[in-house]
Amino acid sequence: MIHGAPRADLSLGKDLLGLEHLSAQQIELILDTAEPFKEVSERAIKKVPALHGKTIVNLFYEASTRTRISFEFAEKRLSADTVNIAASGSSIEKGESLVDTARNLEAMRIDMVVVRHPASGAPKFLAERIPSNVINAGDGWHEHPTQGLLDLLSIRDKRGTLAGCKVCICGDILHSRVARSNIWGLLKVGAEVAVCGPRSLLPLGIEELGVHVFRRPEEAIEWADVLNVLRLQLERMVAGYIPSLGEYYRVYGITQQRLDRAPKDLLILHPGPMNRGVEIDSKVADGPHSVILHQVTNGIAIRMAILYLLAGGSPRSAQAARPAGEDRA
């Protein structure tokens, strides 16, 4: 499909902290810039020189496999030098503060920090105190902007457009940064957004963000074009938000039987990792309308686009980089 050529006069600024404060144009710029980068990962030699000589630190204060690896692939495919720092086995465990850690890294002359942190707002706090570009790889319950963007890209890939698309986010909205980034991103580009889950897992005042609220998945399925099914964490049961995982599956699980009653085929997304048989049924997860693995693939293109744009790359040369890269390959 053809999307409008990215506008050269737009930029993202220094950091990517969330989608709430981005404009529709900035979001579209990222999605459009990701298009040519998709192809890089399909090559025999998966590398372009765009960030050659840049140093990027992946600073993870929370365990992550998928997001960290996706960022690392994106960085390497752009030829950046990368270092991974995990919360265990480093000075972070010795109580070094977030700012001190970052300032020490700065002293080693880095260019970008990708940060994941359990406290909402921590990437913003960091971004305001260091000159490097900061990319939020997930902060508390606040935002996970790269996940939100790759979800948008996956929906756009399959449906051609996001405007007017009806997307329902299902599950634990209260504790979900993925939900918040999806809500902001989708609303900005003109999609209709709903959330569905037990009221104990929906945050107070969620309606005021401009989303519909469904109490039962049957209503959501009736309404939606797309379901984005969130992971339900076992801790939520222990903390008393739901009685049991079994009961959750019974009432809120996205099953083939529920989807069979839908008036149309629904696109199924899941940010992973999945709890099969809790929030989603294997038949659905592995079925023909699931784009779950496509999301993972798109994650690399989205992260490449963001790294590239924040490093000062112009959207036009990202387009131009494609034939040049092909020549080199």
Next chain:
Amino acid sequence: MKPLLLRGGRVVDPSQDQDGLADLLLLDGKIAGLGASLAAPDGADIIDVSGKVVAPGLVDVHVHLREPGNESAETIATGARAAAAGGFTSVCAMPNTDPVVDNEAAVGFAVKQASAAHGARVFPYGAVSLGQKGEQMAEFAKLIEAGAVAVSDDGHPVASSHLMRTVLEYAQAFGIPVAEHCEDPDLAKRGVMHEGVVSTRLGLKGIPAAAEEIMVARDVSLAELTGGHVHLCHMSTKGCVDIIGRAKDNGINVTAEVTPHHLTLIHDECEGYNTNAKMNPPLREQADVEALCQALKDGTVEMIATDHAPHHYEAKERDFDDAPFGIVGLETALGVCMTALVDGGVLTVPQLIRCMSTNPANAFHLDGGTLAKGKPADVVVFDPTATWTVDPSQFLSKSRNTPYAGRQLVGRVERTIVAGVTVFESGAP
């Protein structure tokens, strides 16, 4: 000590229904006269205070002075001077220091530090329970003999209803209020701001209004059961106001305070993860602010207290979840209240003085809050029309954690007098 004659000010003293131009004479640390064209005794200092308000010194029943244990944030001496700079002549210091003020020696230390402070008078609270653990009651008689004026586990609610009941009963022998930080610990657990659309946007754990209201309702029931005096600290919701209003209609022995920040700011201040807007109870919503203002106006809530909570710069310089609760308030309280409440048309100057001096002094049985003859010469002189800009670097407090930095306020303290001695003078070094 020289006699002091404050000449030609607008003397406001709600304890005597006084509001008008008059002279005020202070002699030997006491109020010696109030009237038109008083003669100055030999050797008296005569100060022209025309255009200024002369009122009984402000009384703040809720401050945290951090000594002992966290002297880098505040000491009793710096807190007493900050209080004087804010027009306060008496403050009551909460016992959640390190160690906790739960024994007579700890009260004695606070009294000793206060006596050398050269600022406002500082009256210590004693803890309700040993270590503020909510288990074993502290020895109230010893605390009070050593100088405590009330008891509180502030910072923590008294979670056990049985303990709270017993404390409200036992405290009656001493005629002291039991001040409660109202919060249901389960509902508020790990919350860092008001639960509402802003906490939802920011992805922060909320503290619902109900967490506070449940405890207020419980304490009102226990005050009714026991006849004890419960003092409800820093009320922040409309629901609390409703419960207190009903309690007072039923003659229950309850008093309540509200802070300047809960009267003027709402949860939007937390946007951008501003840790200087993090306090407990949290900043709530506009409807709550309006209800609290109305409650002051109609007397449902009878006093303003700052909950002055100094924190060292480093403590607030971190992510929102990990930053401590609380803001400093002593040096901005009068300006914030004059601007929002008096200029804002909620209260008259006499009504404000009633809430910031007369009522708190009465509720805590402190010798102050009045300009009656023979009473301590504790006086504030302020310019009700002077405007100034909040500059935390000029605070006498050791800490700077205020959400009002850069705000323009109306109403500036000119002079604060404790026992006839000027302890703060605007513009003086």
